[in-house]
Amino acid sequence: MSFWEHEPVRQALSSRHLGRVIRAYRFHPYHGRAALPQTVVAGWLGVTQAQLSRIENGSPVVHLDRLAHWAKTLGIPGALLWFSLPDAWLSTSQETARRMGVPEPDSYDHGNLVGSSATPVSFEALTKEVVTTDRRQFHTLAALAGVGSMGEPGFLAAMADESPSIGLEHVRLASSLVKEFRQADAAAGANQLCDIAVHVHSRLSAWAAKARYGRDVGGVLQASLADLAAQTAWLAIDAGRRAVARPYLNDAISRARLADDPQVEVRALAQLALLTRDSQPTESLHCADAAFRISAGWATPRLRTLLHLRRACALAALQDRSAFEREMRKARQELERGPHESDPEFIHFVNFQEVQGLEALSFLSLDQPRRAAEALRDAIANSSPVHRRNQVYYRVRLAEATHRAGDVNEAALMALSLVTEVNQMNSRRVTRHLTDIRLTLGRLPRPTAPVRNFIEAFDGEAV
Known part of the structure; x- marks a missing residue:
């Protein structure tokens, strides 16, 4: 039975209520025992979780542009819809496919997302290396479909091949990719996203090097490329490709300086502090110090929280316990001051869980596994559903801390409970x-x- 022949999905489609279709989609058994969270699907559709709840449970949406966009994002075959997708979308995808040399799909196969209208054909060309029918990969591939739902990667790739000039509209599209990569990464991890980000960054950088653009575009273009380079570096770190990350961080710092954008430079320095924390803690500390100097006078409390955490982790790696504890106190004091309207988007993950989690990892560096386990339990208890990957990560580290504290059986039980989730x-x-x-x-x-x-x-699971 195909994905779209599942009875609840068929009934929802026959009701001509796309909200019900979305709900049936989220609860489809193909996704595993747990339904896709509303927060994740809402991110793909460009709405909030609360708005998605109203869409699913309220009156049918009748606006054709919204219906078409959401149907396209979810990959619903056009033959099953009670409305028509705009011809412009179809012709654009066909033309892009022709330019990319990719044949058009014969049919929809949601099981592996190949040819799904949620993944424009040009984007499929970028991601065909990672397409799989393995359910354990579903959440990442669904997230990738979310990144590609508006066609930005394919559009920008095609424009990079053909357009001799860059305008502000191209820069805005490139900037939007950073946010979409960030959301998909938080939900599912970075293994496949890293390859896509590397490809997109390479194409856009090459385009920027040869294209024409005005002075008003130059600064924002370099800032946008710097932010994309920093995001690519983070995806490389999470994908276990740490050696790949540093060149992107160096690129981000250079472009941020060209653009006179200290915020992106601080982001790159904070990530460089993270990258070098264990192997070169002295350099890590210097990077955090440099970020503090650059952000003096404009850093928000949450940004200062992050930089104090970067200092604290480096000091723990250097076995300076008193200085580590001092930086942790400062991080908590800044966090308690709350969010600020000027908070940069890249510190979205800085919350109580992150403070507790990084303190716990520092306790491991200081060979204090019992304190690490206590802090990790607090971090896990204060998790956010948006940052699912971080939740799983800290649970794995709790099993490690529990083992190092001497409770082998409890550590094994914790690890056993995580095998399937880690594979997902x-x-x-x-x-x-x-x-x-x-x-x-x-x-x-x-x-x-x-x-x-x-x-x-x-x-047996072959993690």
Whole structure:
């Protein structure tokens, strides 16, 4: 039975109520035992969670532009709709496909998202390397469809091939990609997103190097490329490709300076502090210090929270306990001052969970696993559904801290409960830590039943 023949979906389509269709889509068993969260699907559709709730449960939406956009985003085959998709969308996709040399799909196959109208054909060309029917990859691929729903990657790629000039409308589209990459990463991890970001950054950078643009475009173009480079660097870090990340951070810093954009430069320095925290903690501390200097006079409390956290983690890696505790106190004091209207978008993840989580990782660096486990429990208890990847990551680190504190059986039980969830994520940063637990427990001379169960499940799932 195909995805669209599932009875609740068929009934929702026959009701001509797209909100019901969206709800049936979210609860489809193809997604696994848990429904897709409203927050995630709302992000794809360009609405808030509260608005999506009203769309699903209220009166039918009748505006054709909204209906067409949402149907296209979800990949609903046109033959199943009670309205027609605008011809312009179809002709644009066909023309882009022709330019890219990609054949048009014969039919819709939602199971692997190939040819789905949620993924414009040009975007499919960028992502065809990662297409799979494995359910464990569904959440990331669905997130990728969300990134491509408006066609920006394909549009920009085609424009980069053909247009000799760059305008502000192109810069705005490039900037919008950063936000979409960020949302998809928070929901599912960065493994496949990293490849796409690398491709898009390469094409746009090459275009910027040869294209014509006016002085009014130059500054915002460089700032936009700097932000995209910083986002690509973060995706590389989460995808376990740390060596790839540094060149993008260097590029981000250089472009931010060309654009006289200190905010993007601070973002890149904060990420560089994270990248070098464990291997070069002294450099990490210097990067955080530089970010403080550049942001002096305009940094918001949440930004200062992040920079104090970067300092604290570096100081913990340097085994300076008193300085670490001082920076943690400052981070909490800044966080308590609350959000600010001038908060930059890249600090969306800075919250109580992040403070507790980074404090816990610092306790691990200081060889205090019991304190780390306590802080991680607090972090997990204060999680946000938007940052699902972070929630899973901290739960894995809690299993690690529990093992290091001496409770092997409890650590094995925690790790066992995470095997399936980690496989559903697409973050090598997360899988690496669970793999480390597997290797450590596998060296025990007399493994207990919980340890054997975890190892069997881990090896069976092939994390």
